[in-house]
Amino acid sequence: MLQQLANGVFSGSIYALFAIGFTLVFGILRHLNLAHAAIFTTGAFLGIEIATRTGIPFWALLPVVAGIGAVAGVVLERIAFRPLAGRDDEHFAGLISSVAFGGVLIALIQARYGTEPKSFPYEYFPNRLFEVAGLRVTLTQLVTLGLALALMLGLAWLVSATPLGRAMRAVAENPTAARVVGVNVDRVTAGTYALSSGLGTVAGALLALNIGQTDRGLGASIELIGFAVIILGGLGSLWGAMAAGIVLGLAEALTIHYFDSTWKGLVPFALLFAVLILRPRGLFGHIKVREV
Amino acid sequence: MSEPILSVESLSVSYGRVEAVRDVSFSVPEGGMVALVGANGAGKSSVLAAVSGLMRPGKGTVRLDGRDITRWPAHRRVGAGLVLVPEGRQILGTLTVAENLALGAHRRRAQAVPAGELYELFPVLAERRDLPAGALSGGEQQMLAIARAMISRPRVVLMDEPSMGLAPKMVDEVFGVIDKIRASDVTVVLVEQNARRALRTADTGHVLETGAIAHSGPASELLKDPKVVQAYLGVE
Numbered sequence: 001m002l003q004q005l006a007n008g009v010f011s012g013s014i015y016a017l018f019a020i021g022f023t024l025v026f027g028i029l030r031h032l033n034l035a036h037a038a039i040f041t042t043g044a045f046l047g048i049e050i051a052t053r054t055g056i057p058f059w060a061l062l063p064v065v066a067g068i069g070a071v072a073g074v075v076l077e078r079i080a081f082r083p084l085a086g087r088d089d090e091h092f093a094g095l096i097s098s099v100a101f102g103g104v105l106i107a108l109i110q111a112r113y114g115t116e117p118k119s120f121p122y123e124y125f126p127n128r129l130f131e132v133a134g135l136r137v138t139l140t141q142l143v144t145l146g147l148a149l150a151l152m153l154g155l156a157w158l159v160s161a162t163p164l165g166r167a168m169r170a171v172a173e174n175p176t177a178a179r180v181v182g183v184n185v186d187r188v189t190a191g192t193y194a195l196s197s198g199l200g201t202v203a204g205a206l207l208a209l210n211i212g213q214t215d216r217g218l219g220a221s222i223e224l225i226g227f228a229v230i231i232l233g234g235l236g237s238l239w240g241a242m243a244a245g246i247v248l249g250l251a252e253a254l255t256i257h258y259f260d261s262t263w264k265g266l267v268p269f270a271l272l273f274a275v276l277i278l279r280p281r282g283l284f285g286h287i288k289v290r291e292v
Numbered sequence: 293m294s295e296p297i298l299s300v301e302s303l304s305v306s307y308g309r310v311e312a313v314r315d316v317s318f319s320v321p322e323g324g325m326v327a328l329v330g331a332n333g334a335g336k337s338s339v340l341a342a343v344s345g346l347m348r349p350g351k352g353t354v355r356l357d358g359r360d361i362t363r364w365p366a367h368r369r370v371g372a373g374l375v376l377v378p379e380g381r382q383i384l385g386t387l388t389v390a391e392n393l394a395l396g397a398h399r400r401r402a403q404a405v406p407a408g409e410l411y412e413l414f415p416v417l418a419e420r421r422d423l424p425a426g427a428l429s430g431g432e433q434q435m436l437a438i439a440r441a442m443i444s445r446p447r448v449v450l451m452d453e454p455s456m457g458l459a460p461k462m463v464d465e466v467f468g469v470i471d472k473i474r475a476s477d478v479t480v481v482l483v484e485q486n487a488r489r490a491l492r493t494a495d496t497g498h499v500l501e502t503g504a505i506a507h508s509g510p511a512s513e514l515l516k517d518p519k520v521v522q523a524y525l526g527v528e
Contacts, residue, residue, distance in 0.1 A: 163398055166391055170384050177382035179346060181392075181440060182370030182399035 012249020027236030037219030038102035043201025073197025240284030303352030385426025431462035
């Protein structure tokens with residue numbers, strides 16, 4: 001039982017890391033970026049390819065993956081969102097063009113890596129097992145949880161306490177007012193996508209590391225639960241995404257414990273509907289990114 | 293007087309097919325003050341939107357220190373010392389007073405007025421510095437909008453209807469602040485519906501009528517011009 005709960009926390013932290021990148025873009029720019037799952041998958045393949053080719057250690061791998069992800073995010077915004085700015089159907093059109101961008105990314109992944117799963121090199125990450133108070137946890141799980149928490153808290157700090165975060169919150173509230181005071185809205189937009197996609201690729205690489213391998217369906221497998229996390233936490237809420245990620249991870253684990261894994265897909269969504277009936281704006285719906 | 297610090301040449305601004313500003317030209321010498329007055333919808337705010345970079349003009353040129361800045365984005369103009377106090381204040385209500393001021397300063401950090409000095413000028417903001425700006429009264433928000441522009445030590449301030457919607461006592465305070473800004477040799481372009489008050493403060497006035505300049509002259513003369521008085525100032 002406790003073991004299942006611990007596992008729930010570990011997978012929940014990856015859900016949360018996936019979700020905060022998505023919810024950040026929505027909170028600041030009101031864009032629904034449906035290419036986020038493809039960015040996540042890209043991170044997993046990039047991590048494996050770079051680790052295999054260069055053998056660089058894990059602590060150096062993640063910043064490289066995040067950097068490439070950040071660039072991909074800037075390109076994504078340029079191609080899928082910026083040309084639509086100012087149109088009446090800007091938000092809906094962006095949703096569709098981001099689906100298309102994601103489709104292109106997945107097709108490129110298939111062209112480069114084929115359809116077979118790819119794995120990290122054998123014993124790339126030290127395979128250590130700890131027993132803490134009767135719980136069995138791997139070093140990978142501990143590192144994943146620690147990194148996910150650190151990245152989420154780091155993002156919350158960046159949004160609430162740095163000049164970039166201040167400019168982001170200004171853009172979130174009123175882009176015209178932000179321009180009046182001299183905020184370079186285009187640059188803040190690019191920066192928001194860079195952060196979001198950087199976090200998304202790191203989340204993908206971390207999940208692949210935990211599973212040991214990836215295939216092109218990795219993003220699709222987490223996408224729905226990631227969106228459930230975002231809605232449950234309240235769209236645009238960073239703290240909500242963090243809490244809801246863990247809650248859904250736990251809900252999944254408890255489902256497996258009490259029923260069996262065939263019910264795993266159902267319970268998080270049942271929980272989502274239950275919460276939405278009771279609190280239509282999500283658990284943290286009143287705390288938006290701009291108020292973090 | 294030497295080269296004007298700000299000049300607007302043959303400016304036209306359109307919203308779709310509607311031309312809001314037609315062939316407007318004026319200039320302001322350094323340290324001078326120009327008032328743009330006229331009825332609602334005469335195009336005054338559109339002139340300021342084009343000068344501040346919030347809108348692209350259809351035609352015409354905007355020059356700062358003789359440099360053509362017509363195609364510059366808004367943030368670059370702020371960096372060069374051309375700052376707008378927008379209509380309806382446009383303060384960021386979810387950010388604190390201090391954060392609004394910090395945003396105002398960030399393009400010109402080297403020149404920025406230290407916050408402490410600014411708070412002496414605007415004591416009411418000092419007391420409320422950690423409150424969300426949305427919690428301020430209308431008059432306080434207007435003071436914040438002006439302070440947020442002044443913190444960057446601008447060379448030219450564009451003010452769009454700063455007295456709109458304020459109680460008479462606050463209107464006096466706003467014009468008191470404008471006098472202080474003038475005294476510090478900052479160039480001011482003031483758009484106001486309160487035409488009499490604006491012309492009493494400014495050196496030069498331009499009266500806009502359906503997007504074009506109908507009358508121009510020294511503000512003191514416009515105040516006495518029977519046509520202007522009858523159409524725009526009314527009987528006092």
